[in-house]
Amino acid sequence: MGSDVFEISVNFVKMVAIFLLMVNLVPMLVWVERRGSAFIQNRFGPNRVGPLGLIQLAADAIKFLFKEEFIPPKGNKALFLIAPIIALIPGAIAFGSIPLSVPIEISAFEMFGSQWGPYVFPFQSFEIGIGIVFVLGVSSLGAYSMLLAGFGSANKYSLYGALRASAQMISYELAMGLAIVGILIVYGTFDFAEMIAAQQGPLSIPLFEADHVVNKILGILPNWGVFYQPVGFILLFVSVFAETNRLPFDLPEAESELVAGYHTEYGGIKMNMFYIGEYGHMMVASALIAVFYFGGYSLGTTLDTILVEGTIVPNMSALFASLLNLFGSGWEQSTNLINVVRAFVFHGIFMAKILLFLWIFVWVRWTLPRFRYDQLMDLGWKTMLPWALANTIITAFLMLFLR
Amino acid sequence: MSELDILFYILSSMSVLFGALVVLTSSPIYSSLYLVMSMLSVAGIFMTLNAPFIAGIQIIVYAGAVLVLFVMVLMLFDLKRETKAFTKGRFSGFLKLVGAGLLCGFIAGAAYESVSLIMATSEEIPTNIAAAAETGFSPTTNSIKEISKLLFTKYLFAFEVLGLLLLVVPIGAVALSRVAGGTHAKH
Numbered sequence: 001m002g003s004d005v006f007e008i009s010v011n012f013v014k015m016v017a018i019f020l021l022m023v024n025l026v027p028m029l030v031w032v033e034r035r036g037s038a039f040i041q042n043r044f045g046p047n048r049v050g051p052l053g054l055i056q057l058a059a060d061a062i063k064f065l066f067k068e069e070f071i072p073p074k075g076n077k078a079l080f081l082i083a084p085i086i087a088l089i090p091g092a093i094a095f096g097s098i099p100l101s102v103p104i105e106i107s108a109f110e111m112f113g114s115q116w117g118p119y120v121f122p123f124q125s126f127e128i129g130i131g132i133v134f135v136l137g138v139s140s141l142g143a144y145s146m147l148l149a150g151f152g153s154a155n156k157y158s159l160y161g162a163l164r165a166s167a168q169m170i171s172y173e174l175a176m177g178l179a180i181v182g183i184l185i186v187y188g189t190f191d192f193a194e195m196i197a198a199q200q201g202p203l204s205i206p207l208f209e210a211d212h213v214v215n216k217i218l219g220i221l222p223n224w225g226v227f228y229q230p231v232g233f234i235l236l237f238v239s240v241f242a243e244t245n246r247l248p249f250d251l252p253e254a255e256s257e258l259v260a261g262y263h264t265e266y267g268g269i270k271m272n273m274f275y276i277g278e279y280g281h282m283m284v285a286s287a288l289i290a291v292f293y294f295g296g297y298s299l300g301t302t303l304d305t306i307l308v309e310g311t312i313v314p315n316m317s318a319l320f321a322s323l324l325n326l327f328g329s330g331w332e333q334s335t336n337l338i339n340v341v342r343a344f345v346f347h348g349i350f351m352a353k354i355l356l357f358l359w360i361f362v363w364v365r366w367t368l369p370r371f372r373y374d375q376l377m378d379l380g381w382k383t384m385l386p387w388a389l390a391n392t393i394i395t396a397f398l399m400l401f402l403r
Numbered sequence: 404m405s406e407l408d409i410l411f412y413i414l415s416s417m418s419v420l421f422g423a424l425v426v427l428t429s430s431p432i433y434s435s436l437y438l439v440m441s442m443l444s445v446a447g448i449f450m451t452l453n454a455p456f457i458a459g460i461q462i463i464v465y466a467g468a469v470l471v472l473f474v475m476v477l478m479l480f481d482l483k484r485e486t487k488a489f490t491k492g493r494f495s496g497f498l499k500l501v502g503a504g505l506l507c508g509f510i511a512g513a514a515y516e517s518v519s520l521i522m523a524t525s526e527e528i529p530t531n532i533a534a535a536a537e538t539g540f541s542p543t544t545n546s547i548k549e550i551s552k553l554l555f556t557k558y559l560f561a562f563e564v565l566g567l568l569l570l571v572v573p574i575g576a577v578a579l580s581r582v583a584g585g586t587h588a589k590h
Contacts, residue, residue, distance in 0.1 A: 140462070
């Protein structure tokens with residue numbers, strides 16, 4: 001975790017903070033979901049408790065925590081209790097391995113009378129060399145929570161929901177994996193930070209020369225993956241809806257047929273943990289889409305240069321230093337402080353992109369009707385898989401000829 | 404003993420423990436869930452051995468796909484009759500004897516083979532690494548590129564044959580479902 005006390009403690013704080021970031025976004029998203037659905041359906045939504053109904057979240061959380069615990073007497077108690085815990089793990093681990101901003105470079109400084117060496121802190125819970133392979137592997141474990149919940153509840157509706165959920169997740173994982181293969185061929189790396197680095201600069205299509213008219217016109221656009229892999233983007237975007245079990249693919253919990261699907265027997269904080277898992281999956285999916293197709297934490301070269309070289313970040317860090325001086329003295333403007341503030345500015349950009357995609361998740365949920373089960377399987381196996389295969393092959397051939 | 408060694412002992416004892424529980428529990432659902440845990444511990448061991456890509460593939464393929472299907476199919480079965488059939492009888496007794504004999508053989512073979520490795524002095528072990536380097540694989544460099552180079556040059560034939568073998572399995576499953584008595588039989 002690190003070579004000395006400072007590095008270890010910063011890494012530890014980082015790990016906890018990113019987990020808390022994920023968990024604490026969930027109530028906000030629930031609020032967005034309820035208010036957003038009301039907005040789309042021309043209703044009011046929760047608007048009584050606090051301003052804009054924001055305190056409703058706290059009321060709901062307290063209600064969830066104090067609800068009576070119920071375990072179905074004929075169910076399997078161990079599996080029933082372990083399922084909500086497993087629901088929380090994949091999203092949390094996968095979100096922790098995605099870099100949420102540029103790494104923070106800290107040069108050597110003096111504190112508490114001793115010298116602390118130069119550090120580089122990546123803006124993620126833990127660094128793992130294989131990036132996307134790890135995220136895919138960990139998030140595919142999410143199917144177990146639904147299977148165990150369905151089996152442990154000893155309820156026919158739960159079992160149906162669990163079977164639907166796992167069949168759907170396995171089917172759409174193929175299309176999702178192949179869509180990601182296209183992006184891997186384009187960038188030639190598994191690492192998230194390298195992918196984002198490859199999307200810097202203005203858009204220039206390798207078919208034409210660098211100073212060709214077409215590239216000059218396209219040069220106003222950022223060099224984002226969505227312009228190279230539009231089909232892959234659509235395929236990934238559709239399949240993450242199926243992977244997160246959101247409408248239009250929420251067959252596992254289809255309330256008109258299956259009561260509530262795999263979490264029929266759950267109530268209180270246990271059901272809430274399934275929700276946190278689902279929203280965690282959504283955050284991971286949004287972050288992946290942002291990294292693959294929308295430049296991750298960068299905003300295109302021009303804006304990035306303004307942030308890195310302009311006066312905005314130094315001014316902000318000077319302001320931050322003077323704010324810190326209100327509580328204790330000795331803080332001054334330094335390159336370390338500028339680096340930290342810059343990393344947080346890029347983090348803000350990345351979070352804005354993630355929140356935009358999360359809003360699209362909500363928007364789609366309350367706009368589209370649900371698929372029938374055979375339509376879902378037809379779409380997955382007969383439409384998306386061939387398109388994903390064709391996309392992979394065409395991308396591979398194009399990359400071969402353009403090199 | 405470094406922290407990697409401690410991690411290795413924890414993970415390997417976990418994988419052995421869960422592997423034993425796979426065969427010791429009578430409920431097939433629990434067996435397959437213990438198998439998932441065992442696979443995840445093996446993935447962790449790969450991670451400590453500086454092979455993160457193999458670990459990731461282990462999680463995606465075994466824990467994430469194959470065993471999800473196992474658990475899903477096992478949930479649909481009512482295995483009371485089969486459990487009874489395999490606890491008594493001459494045929495299952497024969498199978499158990501064969502299984503126990505094979506297990507003893509494997510353990511004895513593994514112990515015999517690893518004697519030389521355990522007894523090896525520290526001067527001899529680097530020759531193994533040198534031998535591994537002769538195959539063109541070095542774990543310290545970019546392992547994904549190395550693995551794919553080896554797969555598509557030196558081991559291309561074995562790789563393609565394995566792919567063909569996997570293709571035979573779904574074709575066989577479809578063919579079996581269409582014969583008389585299968586789920587998709589015509590008559």
